[in-house]
Amino acid sequence: xxxxxxxxxxxxxxxxxSQPRPRRFQARLSLEDLETRLVPASVLVVPISQLTxxxxxxTLAEGIAAxxxxxxxxxxxxxxxDLGSAVLVDQEGITIQGDPNVPAxxxxxxxxxxxxxxxxxxxxxxxxxxxxxDTFGGNVSETDVHNCVITTLQAFDFESTYTDNIITGxxxxxxxxAQGGGVAIQGNTFSGAGRTLQMxxxxxxxxxxxxxxxxxxxxxxxxxxxxxxxxxxxxxxxCHSLQVGRLSIPTTIADNTISTPGLQFSLNGIGxxxxxxxxxxxxxxxxxxxxxxxxxxxxxxxxxxxAHFRAYVEGNDFHxxxxxxxxxxxxxxxxxxxxxxxxxxSLGGNNFRGFAPPVDQGKAAITxxxxxxxxxxxxxxxFSAGVTPADLVFSGGGGGGSADxxxxxxxxxxxxxxLYNEVLGRTGSLAELDGWVSVLNTQSQSVxxxxxxxxxxxxxxxxDGFYIRFLGRQSDAGGRASWISxxxxxxxxEHLETLFVTSPEYLSxxxxxxxxxxxxxxxGRTGDAxxxxxxxxQIQKLGLxxxxxxxxxxxxxxxxxxxxxxxxxxxxASTTTETNTFVNSSADLLSMEGAVLSLPEYFSNG
Numbered sequence: 001x002x003x004x005x006x007x008x009x010x011x012x013x014x015x016x017x018s019q020p021r022p023r024r025f026q027a028r029l030s031l032e033d034l035e036t037r038l039v040p041a042s043v044l045v046v047p048i049s050q051l052t053x054x055x056x057x058x059t060l061a062e063g064i065a066a067x068x069x070x071x072x073x074x075x076x077x078x079x080x081x082d083l084g085s086a087v088l089v090d091q092e093g094i095t096i097q098g099d100p101n102v103p104a105x106x107x108x109x110x111x112x113x114x115x116x117x118x119x120x121x122x123x124x125x126x127x128x129x130x131x132x133x134d135t136f137g138g139n140v141s142e143t144d145v146h147n148c149v150i151t152t153l154q155a156f157d158f159e160s161t162y163t164d165n166i167i168t169g170x171x172x173x174x175x176x177x178a179q180g181g182g183v184a185i186q187g188n189t190f191s192g193a194g195r196t197l198q199m200x201x202x203x204x205x206x207x208x209x210x211x212x213x214x215x216x217x218x219x220x221x222x223x224x225x226x227x228x229x230x231x232x233x234x235x236x237x238x239c240h241s242l243q244v245g246r247l248s249i250p251t252t253i254a255d256n257t258i259s260t261p262g263l264q265f266s267l268n269g270i271g272x273x274x275x276x277x278x279x280x281x282x283x284x285x286x287x288x289x290x291x292x293x294x295x296x297x298x299x300x301x302x303x304x305x306x307a308h309f310r311a312y313v314e315g316n317d318f319h320x321x322x323x324x325x326x327x328x329x330x331x332x333x334x335x336x337x338x339x340x341x342x343x344x345x346s347l348g349g350n351n352f353r354g355f356a357p358p359v360d361q362g363k364a365a366i367t368x369x370x371x372x373x374x375x376x377x378x379x380x381x382x383f384s385a386g387v388t389p390a391d392l393v394f395s396g397g398g399g400g401g402s403a404d405x406x407x408x409x410x411x412x413x414x415x416x417x418x419l420y421n422e423v424l425g426r427t428g429s430l431a432e433l434d435g436w437v438s439v440l441n442t443q444s445q446s447v448x449x450x451x452x453x454x455x456x457x458x459x460x461x462x463x464d465g466f467y468i469r470f471l472g473r474q475s476d477a478g479g480r481a482s483w484i485s486x487x488x489x490x491x492x493x494e495h496l497e498t499l500f501v502t503s504p505e506y507l508s509x510x511x512x513x514x515x516x517x518x519x520x521x522x523x524g525r526t527g528d529a530x531x532x533x534x535x536x537x538q539i540q541k542l543g544l545x546x547x548x549x550x551x552x553x554x555x556x557x558x559x560x561x562x563x564x565x566x567x568x569x570x571x572x573a574s575t576t577t578e579t580n581t582f583v584n585s586s587a588d589l590l591s592m593e594g595a596v597l598s599l600p601e602y603f604s605n606g
Contacts, residue, residue, distance in 0.1 A: 069094070093118040219256045223260045239283075252285045258289060269294035271296050272289070276300070288315040300327075303330055307336070309337075310344060333371060353606075356392075383414070416437060419448070463487075472509065523560065570601055582595065
């Protein structure tokens, strides 16, 4: 029987950025085919000032044809974009990549139309990328798109991965082949900067249509547009589960950060919209996302029953939203929605601490509309102390509806649950929470925080994040265990960052100057010419490790990290006094994180 791990090996084992992936759906070749088939080639697309030969070409189209099946095409700086229509990518298993020694912005911008299996695309700037065709049975499979800057993306493929890209416009993923599924969209940044508003149409940064068992995780979504047109950051439309043997794997939206700071009204800015209509089926898991949006999570079901819409909602942070969750039914039903304590097994743990009565349709923790026969189950969630959860539920329209918000977490359980959500990236069971409440009552908040923060599970999550952030891949078991041990035995987070960014693997795959890579990957910005020259002049004296240590231990890095702690944990900016106190202390980053989490404010409002 095919296992879940085997099916998603492309998600868990994607490590070789420049190597074409094996193809599951490669046609069997005849003897004659084998005799005449071209050997895979490695070719270059070069500036028109350079001469061409059997391995150097002036257009990408010529390079693709020459490289052939499983070949590699590398685009060099100064090359010219192909004129006219989109470039057709029709060679199975081909790799198309920008020169890994320069950033994608230094290369020509392309329009690509991928119509082959196993295509690997990396380090390119793409005005548009189309993968597959929007007709039943026309999908391609096992595409790998990574480290690209993309304006518009349309994908009709399956068992594919999209990682570490910057997407500035709209991205649409649509499944048109009932046999496929399992697209993984991980570690990308969706900025919305290149999105074009269209009159009277909702705007969507990421649109999933009919995708089976898709995984959307560890992405950052940022939409600062203050337009009156409604913005939906992620729309999940008729996305159902993937059946693998006896496993039913829902479409999963997890561990994402979703922010729409310019949109103040709940009807204008929606973080995630899950929609089921007609005879469609929606089966989704919305888990441990952080919402800083006006509208939070919208779930709209036109089911006629409760079987066609199933939503498992757990561990999400709605603290800063105008409306946390909106449920819209079909006049009688709203589907099976489990936000804690319901039929689907959700542990709850959703954070509604930012809400206080009175409520209305534009301001409520939970709104249920047009579902008079339905009860949305939302037990074991987090609310502010002294607030009655039932007072934060709004019902109205079409006969309204109701939400069962009984059995909320006690203030102590809620504080521990918030720690689990933030530090461990998961929701704790009541037994786990009560174990820590006992420690809290007999010792202190600081002990609980540091025991959880420095646990093997928490340190493993830090290590996993460094693998994705600096190496662009999932951690391997041996390396993961070694780095956890390093942190457990006195190693600091800053030192670990230094070791990652001076490792041979990091140095072999960065696509820019080493110092510039530190500005981008440590400080989150590009360095100017004077900054780059200053550090580069010190490399011979300090070595790569000395330069990296200068970045990881810098005031700028400490300040940026502290700002992230305050915004994520306390939902506010730090004051000047707080910044100076923390940043100028001798505490390493992990200790500084523990100190913020140990503030009484976190346990009451985190």
